[in-house]
Amino acid sequence: MSRTLTVHEAGLAVADPRAYADEERLHDALSLLRRESPVHRVEAPGYNPFWVITKHADVMEVERDNKLFLSAPRTLLSTAEVDELQRQQREQGMELRTLVHMDDPQHRVVRAIGADWFRPKAMRAMQERIDELARQYVDRMVELGGECDFVRQVAVHYPLYVILSLLGLPESDFPRMLKLTQELFGGQDEELRRGESAQEQMAALFDFFDYFNALTTARRREPTGDLASAIANARVDGEPLSDVDTASYYVIIATAGHDTTSATIAGGLHALIENPDQLRRLKDDPSLLPLATDEMIRWVTPVKEFMRTASADTEIRGVPIAEGEAVLLSYPSANRDEDVFTDPFRFDVGRDPNKHLAFGFGVHYCLGAALARMEIQALYRELLPRLDSIELAGTPRWTATTFVGGLKHLPVRYTLG
Structure with missing residues (x-):
C-alpha cells in the first residue's frame, strides 16, 4: 500500500x-515517513500546522529536553x-x-x-485486590457462555474498577465514569462521541469537572484515606490546588488510568x-x-501522540524548528x-530488550506504568491457564482517534476451564 502513498498523504494520515x-x-504512512521524511511538516485541513516526529531516537531527544520542548500550550493534536x-x-x-x-x-x-x-510498596498492597478482580472477570467470561465482545464486556470494566477503587469512588458511579471517559477520548469517533461540534x-470535560468539584468538596470536608482525599487536600506552597x-x-x-x-x-x-504460535508459547511458559x-503495550501503543512546543529556535535531525512551532511525537511510529x-x-x-516508548520518556514518564503492568499480568495470569481455545467471532473494530484508543469491539468465541 505504501508504494501508492505519497509523503504528503502520509503526513495527512x-x-x-x-x-x-x-x-x-496508519503503519504504511508512518513507515513511509520514517524512511523518507522522519521530521515532516503537516498542514492538514482544519488543523494548525505541526511537525510530526516519527523516529524513536528523535522522540526520546524531544522528551529528554523538557526545557527546550514544552508541553504547554499545545499538548495534544486538536483541530x-x-x-x-x-x-x-x-x-x-x-x-x-x-x-x-x-x-x-x-x-x-x-x-x-x-x-x-503508584510506588512499588503501594502496588504490592493492591495486588490482592487486582488478582481478585482478574478472577472475577475471567469468571464473567465463563458466565457469558463462551462468546462475548471482549472489549465491551471485560476489558473496559476490569481496569476501571481498579483505578476508581484506588480513587475511592463509589461503585454506583463507575458506569458514569466509563461513559464520560469514552466520550472524552472518543470525541473523534462517530460511535463514541457525544456530539459533532467541538x-x-x-461538554463531557465539563461534566467531569462538575462531578469532581463535588468530590473535592466532600473529601475536604471529610477525608477518607483514599487517593481522592490526597488530591483534594494537597497543598503547594502552603495553598490548596x-x-x-x-x-x-x-x-x-x-x-488515563483505565482507558489505556x-x-x-x-x-x-x-x-x-x-x-x-505466540499464544501457545506463552501458555507453555508463563514466565x-x-x-x-x-x-x-508496544504492539497496541494506546497513547498515540503528545505534542511539544519549541521554546527557542532549534533543529531535529538537521530540520530547522522555529520558536513557537509544535512537534507531534508519534509513539506508534517510534514503537515500530x-x-x-x-x-x-x-x-x-x-521480545527482549523491548525499548518501547508507550509510557513516554523523561519527566513525563507515565505515573501509572507499574499499575498498568500489574493489571495486565494479573488478568492474563488468570486467563491463560484456563483458556482451552479462542477465535474471532466477528470483525474487530478500532476507535477513530488521534490521542488515546485501541479496539472498541473484539467479538470472540472461546472455551474456558
Missing part, C-alpha cells in the same frame, strides 16, 4: 482519526477550532491542566502529590489470537508473561522503528 482505526493504513476554544478557556482560567499539560517546576511539584500511590465534545487543577488531577487519573490499560488488554488478546506484557526493534511488525511475547 497522522492528523486523520480514521487512520488510527485502520492499522494497515484549530478546539485550539481556539482552549485558548479562550485558558484566558478564563477554565482550561484542563493535567500533569501532561504542565511543565517544570509546576509539573514536578504537582506530580509528587500522587506519586506515592462545544458538544467539550485550585478547583480546576484539582479536578484536572482527578480527570487524568480516572481516564483496557486498550492494551484487548489489543493483547487480539494479537495472541492472530498469532497462535514470559512480564515480557509479553511489554510486547502487548526498524532501527530499534528487530522485526518490529512481528508480535513476539519473548
Whole structure:
C-alpha cells in the first residue's frame, strides 16, 4: 500500500482519526515517513500546522529536553477550532491542566502529590485486590457462555474498577465514569462521541469537572484515606490546588488510568489470537508473561501522540524548528522503528530488550506504568491457564482517534476451564 502513498498523504494520515482505526493504513504512512521524511511538516485541513516526529531516537531527544520542548500550550493534536476554544478557556482560567499539560517546576511539584500511590510498596498492597478482580472477570467470561465482545464486556470494566477503587469512588458511579471517559477520548469517533461540534465534545470535560468539584468538596470536608482525599487536600506552597487543577488531577487519573490499560488488554488478546504460535508459547511458559506484557503495550501503543512546543529556535535531525512551532511525537511510529526493534511488525511475547516508548520518556514518564503492568499480568495470569481455545467471532473494530484508543469491539468465541 505504501508504494501508492505519497509523503504528503502520509503526513495527512497522522492528523486523520480514521487512520488510527485502520492499522494497515496508519503503519504504511508512518513507515513511509520514517524512511523518507522522519521530521515532516503537516498542514492538514482544519488543523494548525505541526511537525510530526516519527523516529524513536528523535522522540526520546524531544522528551529528554523538557526545557527546550514544552508541553504547554499545545499538548495534544486538536483541530484549530478546539485550539481556539482552549485558548479562550485558558484566558478564563477554565482550561484542563493535567500533569501532561504542565511543565517544570509546576509539573514536578504537582506530580509528587500522587506519586506515592503508584510506588512499588503501594502496588504490592493492591495486588490482592487486582488478582481478585482478574478472577472475577475471567469468571464473567465463563458466565457469558463462551462468546462475548471482549472489549465491551471485560476489558473496559476490569481496569476501571481498579483505578476508581484506588480513587475511592463509589461503585454506583463507575458506569458514569466509563461513559464520560469514552466520550472524552472518543470525541473523534462517530460511535463514541457525544456530539459533532467541538462545544458538544467539550461538554463531557465539563461534566467531569462538575462531578469532581463535588468530590473535592466532600473529601475536604471529610477525608477518607483514599487517593481522592490526597488530591483534594494537597497543598503547594502552603495553598490548596485550585478547583480546576484539582479536578484536572482527578480527570487524568480516572481516564488515563483505565482507558489505556483496557486498550492494551484487548489489543493483547487480539494479537495472541492472530498469532497462535505466540499464544501457545506463552501458555507453555508463563514466565514470559512480564515480557509479553511489554510486547502487548508496544504492539497496541494506546497513547498515540503528545505534542511539544519549541521554546527557542532549534533543529531535529538537521530540520530547522522555529520558536513557537509544535512537534507531534508519534509513539506508534517510534514503537515500530526498524532501527530499534528487530522485526518490529512481528508480535513476539519473548521480545527482549523491548525499548518501547508507550509510557513516554523523561519527566513525563507515565505515573501509572507499574499499575498498568500489574493489571495486565494479573488478568492474563488468570486467563491463560484456563483458556482451552479462542477465535474471532466477528470483525474487530478500532476507535477513530488521534490521542488515546485501541479496539472498541473484539467479538470472540472461546472455551474456558
